[in-house]
Amino acid sequence: MPHILIVEDETIIRSALRRLLERNHYQVSEAGSVQEARERHSLPGFDLIISDLRLPGAPGTELIRLAEGTPVLIMTSYASLRSAVDSMKMGAMDYIAKPFDHDEMLQTVARILSERRQAPAALAEPAAAQAPAPASGEIGIIGSCPAMRDLFGKIRKVAPTDSTVLIQGESGTGKELVARALHDLSKRAKAPLISVNCAAIPETLIESELFGHEKGAFTGAVAGRTGLVEAADGGTLFLDEIGELPLEAQARLLRVLQEGEIRRVGSVQSQKVDVRLIAATHRDLKGLSKTGQFREDLFYRLNVISLKLPALRERDGDVLEIAQAFLRRQSERMERGELCFSPEAERTICQYAWPGNVRELENAIERAVILCESQTIPADLLGVDVELEDLEDDDFAELPDPEVDGSHEPTEDLSLEDYFQHFVLEHQDHMTETELARKLGISRKCLWERRQRLGIPRRKSSAPSS
Template sequence: MPRILIVEDEDIIRSAVRKLLQHAGYEVTDAVSVEEAVERDPDSFDLIITDLRLPGAAGTEMINRAPNTPVLIMTSYASLRSAVDSMKMGAVDYIAKPFDHDEMLAAVENILARRSPPESPATGDEAGGTGNEIDPSDIMYGECESIQKVFTLIRKVAPTETTVLIHGESGTGKELAARALHLLSPRASKPLISVNCAAIPESLIESELFGHEKGAFTGAVSARTGLIEAADGGSLFLDEIGELPAEAQARLLRVLQESEIRRVGSTQSRTVDVRMIAATHRNLKAMTRTGEFREDLYYRLNVMQIRLPPLRERRGDILGLARRFLARQAEKLGRRDLRLSPEAMQLLQRYRWPGNVRELENAIERASILADGDVIPPSVLDLDGDTDDEYIPDTLVEGNHEQMAPREPDSASDLSLEDYFQHFVLENQDRMSETELAQKLGISRKSLWERRQRLGIPRKKTSGS
């Protein structure tokens, strides 16, 4: 049984990670500081998971105190730069808070798989040459046909160097898909650097991605390595790439075309070997028509596209996901007999889940806390929508999910329901009011507005709105 040492000063996080890993079958010891961790003989463990910021010595000190043990750094997104720097010091990987439980388990499994020698020569072949037996189903859950097709595509694409564009609504698991692509690739032993393009201020995005030289701008007191350069040899995941400003798009195109970067303020280019994985919830092709996104960059990124289905198209997975989330909450709360009532299960299946898997997880966590007894009733799920648009008719709950929303008979057969919505709105919003658009689509104005927000389609001002 692998032994793991957790070094974390926040009681809630330390306890949660310890219980998660113990439930997964690991032997776990914890400490609140580097000094206390050293007393535990850290080199006797198979893995050390440490927070970056600790009282006294920083978490990176564990790299020196246990030179023969891999160190996984936990950090907030605000400290992402420090986490990348720690990897240069010898950390094997980092994970940004708040992290998904599956993400933590996948990172741990990957590190331990790299540390352990293959049991037989066949192992590498079975894993596509990556030296481990990780599968997308170990990282993401799904049994319905649509998500199984995603798993099959990931297995085929991961061992290649092909650039991948992941498309999906918020909360569908785009970062988990990117992690699966990385862990199943020959680059699994190298870093996966994840960047949320929407979370970095526009004025800093080029410096963060490409790095800068000392004196390149006010405040640049020293040269810094960019996140693309930090991913050299590994994979770079650019989440919400549709939010990149125009200048950064042009520079990223050069990386894809020439495998070169140039730091801000530098005249010298540097060669990088990076596998690019991008993700968006927006319609990039439509954005190329409005000039918001470079068409040449779009075609460079869209070599292979993986579409993650929204949860409303995975109705067969809803209860399975709910049970997984409920089991975690029951473990965390010490209430092992927690279960969903039949009425609650029916409500979960009827709800449309505009926030997808993330919304389902939040609903289960909230209900687990609010439930008075061991049985969770529908009332504590707090899924009361303002209109019936949030729910699927009872007659369709057990039926084919393809029938859940109307499609005009003349729509192209290769368009998904979301693609059709985007296509219809973009084609007609200049000549139709919001009310007319909603009537044609068979939804309320509120639902039209919410889908615009979710899919990133800006509203055009018209005289009739």
């Protein structure tokens, strides 16, 4: 069981974080200051230290030196976010803003612990590191469907450049994972990747947070501060949900892209920055620009390279692979041994549309692992609503009537697989995969599997790419 030390002087926050971590099967110790942590505990013996940045006496960053290699996660308020970025340059593994989201905290903790476990294996097996990585392994994203293989190829081509990238996709599809892959495979990989959720910062603070401010620039600005764009100098700035950025901040960001310089709020002087920008959104920026809600000139500056992340329901064959990976991760984290899905649970996972995408799938599996009382997870613990008839084993229970569907070829002598092949070839030019599956009375996954088995390629779209 991983052992985590919380260093936080506010008792309420420390207790709440302790309960959260213990509920998720971590062993937890506490301290109220760096001095108390040093006197009461052997810091290198922990798997992770989570520390507030501002503590009585020495700051939380002092633990980076004292921990002798143990990863340190810094907690900070938005008012001192730039200091947290500085702490990463000093060796902190990551930072998280308070008040933090529970899921975000747990995901960050799990990622840091996972990276720590993998590091010794990578050092112990240098030869393995030289071997070519699988398509998703080197990028850090699970997926083998055609759409994801195409995306991985584009990531490899785009990552070594300094071009601005716009990642588009529904909420929960993993846009930040793509941004991290672009950074990790770039020449800026050793420099910081600064991630900013534009929707999470109050509109009144966004310009100051991004571009910094001078002393006296506004009420409460008692000292000058560095902005996040400046903190990313030499590295990568990832702006998530950029569609939520106010118009005034958009104008300042445009200057960064056009001139490679920033001007702090309240300053009359500009300074050069070397930043590679990656932006992400689930909104239609082009449509917003036509209605004046997003600057059109900024949209075209952002849209140098556009990467479209498919929704989970469009990733034929990937959903079960992703679910199995999440199950292994949650089982290990909660020390549940080897868990598996029941056949009904697997069919539910493949059949459900997952409107919340990968994030919804991960949450469903985490909930199921917590509630499961055996080593096999039943379908009902996933907490999703799939009609029973969608899970029937007989995929061809309701074949469409060829006369109704406009096909006049004789079918009485055809086997079910002959009929399947005939029907798909007859209708795939004017039906989507979803419509074909619905007409055949099967799931999209089953349609994909039978295409593979019978060697029926999907029709390539003739529509021009956008």
